[in-house]
Amino acid sequence: DIVMTQTPLSSPVTLGQPASISCRSSQSLVHSNGNTYLSWLQQRPGQPPRLLIHKISDRFSGVPDRFSGSGAGTDFTLKISRVEPEDVGTYYCMQATQHPYTFGQGTKLEIK
Amino acid sequence: EVQLVESGGGLVKPGESLRLSCAASGFTFRNSWMGWARQAPGKGLEWVGHITSNSDGGTTDYASAVKGRFTISRDDSKDTLSLQMDSLKIEDTAMYYCTTDRYNWGQGTLVTVSS
Numbered sequence: 001d002i003v004m005t006q007t008p009l010s011s012p013v014t015l016g017q018p019a020s021i022s023c024r025s026s027q028s029l030v031h032s033n034g035n036t037y038l039s040w041l042q043q044r045p046g047q048p049p050r051l052l053i054h055k056i057s058d059r060f061s062g063v064p065d066r067f068s069g070s071g072a073g074t075d076f077t078l079k080i081s082r083v084e085p086e087d088v089g090t091y092y093c094m095q096a097t098q099h100p101y102t103f104g105q106g107t108k109l110e111i112k
Numbered sequence: 113e114v115q116l117v118e119s120g121g122g123l124v125k126p127g128e129s130l131r132l133s134c135a136a137s138g139f140t141f142r143n144s145w146m147g148w149a150r151q152a153p154g155k156g157l158e159w160v161g162h163i164t165s166n167s168d169g170g171t172t173d174y175a176s177a178v179k180g181r182f183t184i185s186r187d188d189s190k191d192t193l194s195l196q197m198d199s200l201k202i203e204d205t206a207m208y209y210c211t212t213d214r215y216n217w218g219q220g221t222l223v224t225v226s227s
Contacts, residue, residue, distance in 0.1 A: 001176065051214060051217075054215070092156065096213070100176070103158065
């Protein structure tokens with residue numbers, strides 16, 4: 001199985017400031033069809049997960065443009081340009097290139 | 113609006129079985145790949161498995177931890193996804209989420225395995 005490793009595991013941030021989360025996969029996430037199925041999900045406290053970004057950088061429906069994704073191959077990044085109070089929660093990267101799909105350990109975003 | 117509503121969770125003993133259901137609406141279910149993920153209390157997300165659309169073969173794939181014990185199926189006539197869980201273990205205790213192959217998620221149903 002592909003192992004997904006996130007850093008940091010905890011990120012205290014100041015409201016209005018940027019935040020960044022990294023995700024590294026144990027092998028390339030480039031599918032044989034040329035796509036890279038790397039997603040980012042947000043889970044607010046007490047809520048189910050919510051897809052933010054898919055295929056590295058495509059924002060899902062209704063996701064604010066302060067969220068952006070980048071990367072290639074095995075190294076990926078989620079950036080929040082200006083953290084807002086509703087961004088508090090845990091963020092997961094996830095690969096869907098190879099079965100079974102796998103998640104990173106999660107990064108907890110907290111307000112300083 | 114996409115809606116996924118899970119049901120069937122509850123308290124069972126180790127070795128027993130349980131069947132979860134997910135009622136889907138707001139999208140063309142028969143064309144959609146569907147999946148289950150779970151989250152143990154206080155832990156991260158874990159993919160359980162998925163099923164492709166019948167037009168893509170209706171094939172299933174499972175995480176190693178559940179392979180041989182869990183079975184995912186779909187009823188396109190009822191827009192319903194199912195997860196049959198047999199030989200349940202204490203470590204299967206988790207919130208189980210239905211998902212449109214990671215794009216949309218239900219609220220989850222809690223499964224507790226305890227003696």
